[in-house]
Amino acid sequence: AQSVAQPEDQVNVAEGNPLTVKCTYSVSGNPYLFWYVQYPNRGLQFLLKYITGDNLVKGSYGFEAEFNKSQTSFHLKKPSALVSDSALYFCAVRDETDSWGKLQFGAGTQVVVTP
């Protein structure tokens, strides 16, 4: 079975400081990993994904994530946070052995960026 953990319910950061949102996963086979962002009263927007290859993945709005197989982690990062980055962030994993390709989502991390 696949699972995802986002250990922080909320992350607070000052504008201009680095932002990190943590994610760890558990799968049977190789993972496909995704980050999504949700703004208030909106659906989820895709940010980036790791399928294979380079462990550092770059995505939308200046975000990037690093895949670490030994630590089973896929942390989301942004070098300099903006107030507009305040939102709910979801990590998701898909196990390559899952015949239906279903996604398992974490509980979400609320990011609050203060001016």
Next chain:
Amino acid sequence: DVKVTQSSRYLVKRTGEKVFLECVQDMDHENMFWYRQDPGLGLRLIYFSYDVKMKEKGDIPEGYSVSREKKERFSLILESASTNQTSMYLCASSLLARKQETQYFGPGTRLLVL
């Protein structure tokens, strides 16, 4: 760009009512999904469909059913709404061909059952 639309942004229904939530995608995606989102629980998969008239149960199918008569449309049905079905419902779609395909989400329907 992929566009996934949901028929209502907000719905208020009474206990026992039959509720239909509609989802339409315009990218000819084979896969479509229904999730519910609750605070602290993330997104949980209710049902998904990989082809017209085909459906598979997700993690929490109890109290729900689905219908997919056309490729672009996937409906979620609450046969007899209950207060514990008050939630945000999200529809998504993706290509079937490769498992690493991204799921694209609609704006969500916030359902309140009184």
